[in-house]
Amino acid sequence: MNFTRAICIALVIVLVSFLDLTNAVVEEEIKVACVLTELKPCLPAVKTGGNPSIECCGKLKEQQSCLCGYKKNPVIGPYLKNAQRILGACGVPIPTC
Secondary structure, three states: OHHHHHHHHHHHHHHHHHHHHHHHHHHHHHHOOOEEEEEEEHHHHHHOOOOOOOHHHHHHOOOHHHHHHHHHHOOOOOHHHHHHHHHHHHHHOOOOO
């Protein structure tokens, strides 16, 4: 009986380990590529100071993990003030980098 119990426990440990690995793979697949051109729908709001479109807000939410990298990009520097306003309008937290 102890041998069967030990095998069951070992099997449970293996299954739990497998599930943890599966979750890690799924989380890795969820990461998005940081491609600045994906934020093109936000360009009108950035340039004019107008309200961001629904598509812009969706892209910002998708690329939220990329925002610190974008902030370091010298091309974006002049637009940071409007970008912060747009993030707020879209309900995306301003990253602390």
